[in-house]
Amino acid sequence: MGARPLPNVRLVKLPPxxxxxxxxxxxxxxxxxxxxxxxxxxxxxxxxxxxPGIAASAAPGQFVMLTIAREGELAPVLPRxxxxxxxxxxxxxxxxxxxxxxxxxxxxxxxxxxxxxxTVGPLGRGFTIPRNARSILVFGRGIGSCSITTLVRxxxxxxxxxxxxxxxxxxxxxxxxxxxxxxxxSVIEVVDSDGSSDPVRLARLLGHAGHTHxxxxxxxxxxxxxxxxxxxxxPVRGSTATHAEVQVSLEAHMACGLGYCHGxxxxxxxxxxxxxxxxxxxxxxxxxxxxxxxxxxADALAVGSDxxxxxxxxPETAP
Amino acid sequence: MTRRKxxxxxxxxxxxxxxxxxxxxxxxxxxxxxxxVDLNRLGAMVTKTVFAGPRSGNPAHRLDESYGGMLNSxxxxxxxxxxxxxxxxxxxxxxxxxTIVSLGxxxxxxxxxxAEQLAGVDGIAAFEVNVSCPNLEAGGHELGAVPAAVERVxxxxxxxxxxxxxxxxxxxxxxxxxxxxxxxxxxxxxVTAINAVLGLAVDARTRQxxxxxxxxxxxxxxxxxxxxxxVWQAARAVQIPVIGVGGIATVDDVIEFLLAGAxxxxxxxxxxxxxxTMxxxxxxxxxxxxxxGVASVSELTGALKVGxxxxxLxxxxxxxxPETGSxxxxx
Ligand SMILES: Cc1cc2nc3c(=O)[nH]c(=O)nc-3n(C[C@H](O)[C@H](O)[C@H](O)COP(=O)(O)OP(=O)(O)OC[C@H]3O[C@@H](n4cnc5c(N)ncnc54)[C@H](O)[C@@H]3O)c2cc1C
Ligand SMILES: Cc1cc2nc3c(=O)[nH]c(=O)nc-3n(C[C@H](O)[C@H](O)[C@H](O)COP(=O)(O)O)c2cc1C
Ligand code: FES
Numbered sequence: 001m002g003a004r005p006l007p008n009v010r011l012v013k014l015p016p017x018x019x020x021x022x023x024x025x026x027x028x029x030x031x032x033x034x035x036x037x038x039x040x041x042x043x044x045x046x047x048x049x050x051x052p053g054i055a056a057s058a059a060p061g062q063f064v065m066l067t068i069a070r071e072g073e074l075a076p077v078l079p080r081x082x083x084x085x086x087x088x089x090x091x092x093x094x095x096x097x098x099x100x101x102x103x104x105x106x107x108x109x110x111x112x113x114x115x116x117x118x119t120v121g122p123l124g125r126g127f128t129i130p131r132n133a134r135s136i137l138v139f140g141r142g143i144g145s146c147s148i149t150t151l152v153r154x155x156x157x158x159x160x161x162x163x164x165x166x167x168x169x170x171x172x173x174x175x176x177x178x179x180x181x182x183x184x185x186s187v188i189e190v191v192d193s194d195g196s197s198d199p200v201r202l203a204r205l206l207g208h209a210g211h212t213h214x215x216x217x218x219x220x221x222x223x224x225x226x227x228x229x230x231x232x233x234x235p236v237r238g239s240t241a242t243h244a245e246v247q248v249s250l251e252a253h254m255a256c257g258l259g260y261c262h263g264x265x266x267x268x269x270x271x272x273x274x275x276x277x278x279x280x281x282x283x284x285x286x287x288x289x290x291x292x293x294x295x296x297x298a299d300a301l302a303v304g305s306d307x308x309x310x311x312x313x314x315p316e317t318a319p
Numbered sequence: 320m321t322r323r324k325x326x327x328x329x330x331x332x333x334x335x336x337x338x339x340x341x342x343x344x345x346x347x348x349x350x351x352x353x354x355x356v357d358l359n360r361l362g363a364m365v366t367k368t369v370f371a372g373p374r375s376g377n378p379a380h381r382l383d384e385s386y387g388g389m390l391n392s393x394x395x396x397x398x399x400x401x402x403x404x405x406x407x408x409x410x411x412x413x414x415x416x417x418t419i420v421s422l423g424x425x426x427x428x429x430x431x432x433x434a435e436q437l438a439g440v441d442g443i444a445a446f447e448v449n450v451s452c453p454n455l456e457a458g459g460h461e462l463g464a465v466p467a468a469v470e471r472v473x474x475x476x477x478x479x480x481x482x483x484x485x486x487x488x489x490x491x492x493x494x495x496x497x498x499x500x501x502x503x504x505x506x507x508x509x510v511t512a513i514n515a516v517l518g519l520a521v522d523a524r525t526r527q528x529x530x531x532x533x534x535x536x537x538x539x540x541x542x543x544x545x546x547x548x549x550v551w552q553a554a555r556a557v558q559i560p561v562i563g564v565g566g567i568a569t570v571d572d573v574i575e576f577l578l579a580g581a582x583x584x585x586x587x588x589x590x591x592x593x594x595x596t597m598x599x600x601x602x603x604x605x606x607x608x609x610x611x612g613v614a615s616v617s618e619l620t621g622a623l624k625v626g627x628x629x630x631x632l633x634x635x636x637x638x639x640x641p642e643t644g645s646x647x648x649x650x
Contacts, residue, residue, distance in 0.1 A: 029355035029594050069592050074568045075387045077539045077592045104384075118593055120355060253382040255389070255591040260349025260367070262393045263382040275375065280351075 025057035027123050027258065031071075031116040035093055037109070042172040043100045045109055046085070052092030054121045058084050060150035061126025061249055061284045064096065065257040067118035068104045080104045081254045081279070083147035084122065086179070094121075097146045097175060123257045124283050127151040127247055133214040135161035137206070138185075139228055141197075142168055144220015145176040147249045147283070149183075151217060156184040163213070165190060165206075167197045167221065199227045206231060212244065218287075219249040229287060246287040252278035326608035327615040328601070330362070330583050332560055333483030333508025335417060335445055337362035337583060340616055341573070341601050344564050344587030345421040345447060345487070346393065350410035352594065358414040360598045362583060366407070368423035368449045371433040373399040378531035383520050388539030388566070389588060390520050392532040395423055395452060400436035408442055417444030419485065422476065423452065427462070430472050434479040445482050448473060448507075451489030451514035452536075463489045463514075466501035473505030483508035485562065488553065490542075491517045495549045496556035503557040511562040511585065512549045516542050539588035540566045547579050554580025554621060568596060570603035577619035 032049040040046045054064065065079040086095035098105050111117060129136070129151075136155055140148040145166050155162045162185035168174045170193040180187050188205070190196040216228040225248050232244040252264035259280030266276045266285070276282065328339035342363040343352075349367065350358070358364060377394030384390075398406060403420075411418040420443050424430035430448065437443060450463035450472055462468045469486065477484045486502035488495055490513040499510050515536025520529035546565020554561045563581030567573060568589035576584050589596040608616060 026354050067592060074540045074589070074592065076384055077387070077389050077588050078382070078384050079591065120594060253380050255382055255391075256347075256349075256351075256594075258349070258351040258354065260351045261347060261382075261591070262367070262376055262396050263391060265376055265379065265381065265396070 025059070025122060027120055028053045029118070029120050030054065032119040034111050034113050034115045034117060036113060037111050040097060041175050044097055044173075044175055045100070047096045047098065047108065047111065048093050049096070049117065049119060050092060051094050051119055051121075054084075054119070055087050055089050055092050055094050058087050058094060058122035058150070059126045060154045061147060062122040062124050062150075063147075063257075063283060064094070064119050064121030064123060065254065066096070066108070068107050069118075071116070071118075076104055076107070078104075078255055079118070079120070079257070080108070081123075081251075081257060081283075083150075083249075083283075085146050085149050086153075087150060097149075099143045099175075101143075120257060124279055125281065127154075127217060127249070127284050129155055129158065129160065130215050130245055133160050135163070135213045136215045136217065137213040137228070137231070138162060138164045138217045139219070139221065139224040140164065140166050140176060141220035141224060142173070143175075144218075144249070144251075145174075147219040148217060149176055149179045152180045152185050153183045162186070163188065165202065165224070167191070167224065169193065199223050203227055203230070215245040215247065217247050217249075225287065247284050248287050249283045250278050250285060251283070254279050324614070326605055326613055327617075328362075328605060328608075329615075330560075330617060332445065332485065332562070332583060335363075335483050335508075338416070339601050339604070340577070340581075340583035341597050341604070342416075342419070342562075342583065342585050343590060343597065344585040345449065346395075347587035347590055350407070350414065352590070353410075353414065356595050356598060359416065360601055361414075361416045362601075363417045363419050363444070364411055364414060365419045365447060365585065366403070366411070366421050368395045368397065368421040368452065369400055369403045369433060369437070370395065370397040370423045370425075371400050371429050371436060373397060373402060380529060380531055383529045383535070385518070385520060385537065385539075386541060388537055388541035389591075390518050390530055390535035390537055391515065392530045392535035394532065397423070400433050404437070404440055408440070412442045418442055419445045419447050421447045421449050421487070423449045424472075427468065427472050427475065431475045431479060434476045438480045443482060445485060445508070446476060446480060447485040447487050447511055448476050449487045449514070450502075451487050451491075463498065464492045466497045469498055470501040470505040473502050473507050477506035485509045485511055487511040487514055488549070489514045490545055490549050490565075494552075496552045499553040499556045499561075503559050507559060509560040509562055509582070510553055510557065511564060512553045513542075513546045513565045516545055516565075538565070540568055542566045543572065543575075547575060550576055550581050551579040551623065567600075568592070570600055570607050573600055573604055574607070574619060577616065578621070578623040580621045580623070582617070582620050 032051040036048040063081050063083045067079040068076045082096040085097040138148050164180045164185045165188045167190045170191050177187050216232045218225045218228045232246045255261040255263045257279045264278040266278045330337050330340045339362040343365050345365045346367045374397050376396030377392050381393045473486050486507040488498050502510050515538045518537035519534050543566030550563040560582035562583045563576035564585035567586050573584050
């Protein structure tokens with residue numbers, strides 16, 4: 001996945017930020033002791049770090065930068081961005097759930113309790129829950145599922161009805177269901193291996209539920225973003241709600257995480273000025289439709305096609 | 320034991336005196352770092368390269384990791400000189416160390432426009448003219464490889480500003496000594512060596528170039544020997560100070576660059592790895608000099624010993640094979 005530009009999508013900063021606009025909470029640099037680092041699914045581990053300062057101020061959808069090089073090591077040179085999966089303010093710990101995909105995460109899997117790892121956070125702008133929201137729909141796919149758990153907990157805590165769709169290639173790679181259920185959300189698990197993650201099928205399933213939501217959240221899948229956008233902007237016939245909010249959490253290769261290296265720009269090239277930075281202006285953006293897409297959608301609706309027709313052609317982004 | 324006086328870490332770059340020789344490398348720093356690191360400890364602050372007008376950066380991916388380093392092709396997005404003065408410079412002014420503004424351009428003329436816009440602006444202690452960016456679609460790189468062009472650009476900027484002008488050199492040339500001499504002839508107060516080494520990363524599985532612009536700039540520990548060589552060559556070619564940069568991450572690295580001829584050093588990639596590396600190095604350098612009985616950091620500049628290291632074996636080596644036994648293979 002990474003910073004593949006989203007075609008036909010305008011990203012709206014959320015909330016608006018300029019250079020050096022104050023972070024939601026100022027980030028901290030800590031040498032955080034590892035409390036635990038245990039497998040939770042195939043190729044997934046849950047890392048628990050003692051970081052009371054970060055735990056105290058982290059908000060849903062924010063992330064940390066974890067340095068892979070140990071104290072005294074010079075490489076790997078880049079720290080890894082990782083969403084905050086869980087926050088335990090009482091214990092002063094944060095959890096990160098990560099998938100082993102390459103050299104850095106493979107090394108992380110070797111971290112032992114008691115080791116101190118260089119950690120910077122909380123970083124970025126997280127999810128916002130609209131005031132008076134009564135129900136929200138949250139999509140997570142692959143490692144994107146790790147970014148939404150704090151949102152789910154926050155929302156259920158506020159009394160919001162939360163439906164979570166978790167998607168993966170197959171059952172073994174599904175992540176986050178237990179955490180979301182414990183928080184009180186309804187969880188729908190879908191996988192590629194039995195076809196249930198197909199956006200058209202999913203759209204029908206969600207449409208037949210006869211339910212519209214006040215906000216839609218997506219992490220880890222362009223196809224799900226398309227789907228969420230369609231559900232949010234053109235809900236099933238008979239419903240009154242239109243243009244519900246869509247928020248998407250993006251990924252990009254990062255070096256600093258603080259907004260000064262410009263390694264993580266989110267936009268398409270060829271624009272006259274720099275596009276939003278995923279680390280500083282995101283990772284969560286409000287999703288806005290372009291006119292071209294609206295026109296395409298109007299065409300589709302005019303011929304009476306399925307709500308989700310066309311969504312399936314969008315390339316998939318997550319393992 | 321008698322307490323030694325704390326070693327003197329001060330260095331001079333032209334008319335500029337720095338409290339210590341450690342500063343960030345352009346593009347690897349911003350006042351945003353001040354949220355987690357005390358920037359008042361630094362010898363100086365160096366901005367990301369500023370262009371005359373606003374420009375966007377390069378397409379994703381802009382970053383990739385490589386063995387002992389990283390490739391970048393950020394492409395110098397810039398708010399332009401006016402935007403820089405309005406939005407970023409005030410945040411540099413909140414800190415005490417002098418601000419060195421990195422100046423960019425795709426043509427000789429564009430450097431001069433930027434210099435005119437920034438000349439005399441309060442809070443700019445020096446300019447570092449980036450005649451070396453490997454990631455620009457036109458001009459920048461080639462310009463930095465032509466001594467006459469470098470001399471013209473540096474002279475043009477020197478003529479337009481009142482503060483010291485530093486030339487930042489590219490390693491992607493046949494003779495960095497020639498470029499350094501050209502910068503000195505143009506009136507530079509110092510040269511910075513080196514900018515990133517041009518590289519390419521390939522994904523064998525997808526057969527795709529990993530960086531959006533195909534080639535990118537290699538930085539980090541992997542380029543240290545190249546940077547040391549360039550600093551050594553530049554320092555022998557010019558009288559003005561050399562600022563060493565490229566793969567520095569430890570106190571030892573700093574000392575190596577000083578010995579090779581650097582007066583001061585910059586850190587780029589190492590700040591990504593451990594954000595407080597510069598401050599740790601400043602502390603470590605003071606402790607090291609004190610322990611080694613070095614009174615002033617400037618004593619180390621250019622003190623490199625060259626030529627064959629002397630080993631007196633006190634005998635004569637016989638090259639003929641030993642009579643018995645088999646030669647021991649080297650592992
Ligand atoms: C805001 C944010 C939150 C994230 N949260 C999580 C999470 O909670 N759990 C999880 O498993 N993963 C998460 N990721 C992705 C995670 O950062 C990458 O999987 C990880 O960096 C891969 O490192 P590696 O060395 O194992 O892989 P390699 O492919 O060897 O990495 C090489 C380089 O590419 C970068 N890179 C590779 N894949 C990605 C990616 N998908 N996104 C960003 N950079 C990448 C690496 O950081 C490194 O610099 C998140 C990414 C972002 C931007
Ligand atoms: C992400 C990134 C952005 C950079 N941007 C600039 C820049 O705008 N101007 C410049 O002169 N050098 C730039 N550089 C080069 C550095 O200033 C420095 O010369 C190079 O990284 C070598 O030092 P290092 O190995 O310590 O990183 C950049 C380097 C990196 C990694
Ligand atoms: S990671 Fe450095 S600006 Fe976003």
